[in-house]
Amino acid sequence: MAKSNRLLYFLALIKIIIPYLLQHPFYEPHRDELLYLAEGRHLALGFMEVPPMLSLFSWFTNLFGGSMFWVKLWPSLFGAATFIVSGKIVQSLGGKKFAILLLFLPFLFGAYLRMFFLFQPNAPEIFFWTMMAFSIIRFTQTSNPKWLYLFGVSVALGMLSKYSVAFYTAAILLGLLFTQHRSLFLNKHFWYAALISFIIFLPNLAWQYLHHFPVVFHMRELRDSQLQYVHPPGFLADQLLYNLPCFFIWLTGFFYALRSKQYRFIAWGYLFVIALLLLGHGKSYYAMGVYPALFAFGAVQLEKFTELKRKRLRIVLILFPVITGLFFIPLLLPVLPPPQLARLYVKLNARKTGLLQWEDLKDHPLPQDFSDMLGWKEMTQKVAKAYNLLDSSSKKDVFIFCNNYGMAGAVNHYGSEYHLPEAYSDNASFLYWLPSGKYIRDMILVTDDAHEEQHDFAKGFVSVAKIDSVTNEYAKEKGDYIYLFKGADNNFREFFRKKIEKDKLRLKY
Known part of the structure; x- marks a missing residue:
């Protein structure tokens, strides 16, 4: 445990540093980052687009001068924290150093590289989804009610970071209802935790009420301008594309959880959240919070599978994500100035990946996120x-x-x-x-x-x-x-x- 802990925290530090080294200094804050920085100058219990949590980090960022270092620090910290919590899931399942190493790969060679470097609500949201999964996993392992209280607090703080946390809350509770853990709903500590969660979230709920629920107005505008372009085949294809270099890790974790009586609620939670987002026309990346727990399960199972007779296979399990992931890095972070990056995309034929398609469903020289960092x-x-x-x-x-x-x-x-x-x-x-x-x-x-x-x-x-x-x-x-x-x-x-x-x-x- 001590050796895997040292590796876990060392890799978490790497997770914070690497994006700073990769993003070219030519780029400026993202369009949405500029909005959230503005909200830090107008602190309130809520905003039209998002709950209030991100504005607190914006306030600190503005206090410290608003440089790109501070803008990018908070999502990087949430990325490292998500990796650590996922690592704790690995350790709770008996995983060791190789499992920790496998777990690190999707944080470096997948969509998380971008999502944990943009100062947006997605970073804390993914962290709190992972905390929710971790707390229920630990409760099923120990029956200690403290994990139910951690779950309740995670739900509340998650809702204060992004309202789509409600999707995973519903999904994981449905997952528990469909498994042997349905008795959890008879546990008094579950309901005490639910009450604490409600009290924590209540100020923002009151703000929404007093302001006539602007989140409804915002979602209506979002639906009319963006969500109408979301279609199920593209949504499902993106789930694979976002995690392509490490797809075998999360798939292994999903099928293991599906077969396991103790952890089947994690697999059901995954299926339910995908179904809910499809019904609600959610964007593809809304589901990214559900994967860290699956990566943790998959990493442990692959470690056990290669522990004795198949140790040479471990080299392949590491090299495949690294080699394929290196191709994805220029698509995930703007590593070169715009002209050079645009030329690189032409050479890589990046249009076929769909990552150059904007919300207008047309291909452009740069990904929309990168163009939103210019001018x-x-x-x-x-x-x-x-x-x-x-x-x-x-x-x-x-x-x-x-x-x-x-x-x-x-x-x-x-x-x-x-x-x-x-x-x-x-x-x-x-x-x-x-x-x-x-x-x-x-x-x-x-x-x-x-x-x-x-x-x-x-x-x-x-x-x-x-x-x-x-x-x-x-x-x-x-x-x-x-x-x-x-x-x-x-x-x-x-x-x-x-x-x-x-x-x-x-x-x-």
């Missing part, structure tokens, strides 16, 4: 260019408005370097932060519309000038424009006030 600083520089065209008195009252949360998040993230005032948007949680009574005289507008000056609202200004645009050809925001509107009249101010009131009213339904 933000250029955009802010050009907003500053428009800002500096104003005299000192006009700068005091200028209103910077952006058409989406990525734009507003970028201007606020980089804006202090250029002494810019706060930027606003009516998109996502930025809608909550729009000042209701701000006097608008001049406005800098960041938009993807090349013809803003032709709209009726533009008649409410003395002058309109298109100042510049984002030119990075690999950025998803390429072609976004920066306008300077000067001399607003009362008609525009009234139009804008009513527009914001109408947008906020939509959140109540």
Whole structure:
């Protein structure tokens, strides 16, 4: 145990360090990271898109200067913690050093490499899914009620990180109901733990109630803009693709759990969560939290299978994920500047993997996540260019408005370097932060519309000038424009006030 512990913690440290060495410094924060960093400047018990947990890490990130090191540290730590908890599952099953080594491979050569390097709710969500599985596994091994309380706390904290934790909660409880462990529901400690879990989650539930459940509004928008493109064959194919270099490990774990009376609930939980996500048109990566426990089971079984007569097979079990995984690394992290990376994808014929397909179902030179890490600083520089065209008195009252949360998040993230005032948007949680009574005289507008000056609202200004645009050809925001509107009249101010009131009213339904 001591030797496997040393290996476990050493590999966890490697898990934190490796992505920092792989991602090229050319890239900037991801579009969604910019939103979550903005939420750290507006701490609350909830937000339109996500529960409040990530905003706490955002607050610390902003406090420490908002550098890429801090932005990426939190998901890296959650990745290492998920690996450690998975390693504890391995040890509880009798696994030793080789099983720990096998377990490490999917964290380095699969989708987790990206998911634990993007500052998004997925990282803590996967960790808490794994904690939930670990706690119930340990309860079935020991009957110690402390594991039920750990399960309850993990569910609550998971729900405070991402609401899709509810899928796995339902799935694992259904899995228990379909096995010999259904007697757990008669255990008083299970219900005490459920009560504690509810109390922990209650503040966010109250926030949702007081704000008319904006998560429903957000999910409706998500369904209309993205989830409608999710189809079962693609969802199921992605489950294999995301874990392709190490597919034999999780499949071994799944079939072992399915055959085991003690751990069959893990296999049932997997099947139920896949079914629930298919019914709910969930994105493929929503299921990634279910795999660490399966990898742990598979690693132990493969270690036992090769323990005596098949030790040479262990070399193959290590080399296959490493060799195939090296091909996937440039698809999982932006290891080269955009032009070189795009050329590499052409050589690798990466279009066949589907990883170059964006939400518009079209292939592009870079994966969407990578293109969402480009152009933000250029955009802010050009907003500053428009800002500096104003005299000192006009700068005091200028209103910077952006058409989406990525734009507003970028201007606020980089804006202090250029002494810019706060930027606003009516998109996502930025809608909550729009000042209701701000006097608008001049406005800098960041938009993807090349013809803003032709709209009726533009008649409410003395002058309109298109100042510049984002030119990075690999950025998803390429072609976004920066306008300077000067001399607003009362008609525009009234139009804008009513527009914001109408947008906020939509959140109540």
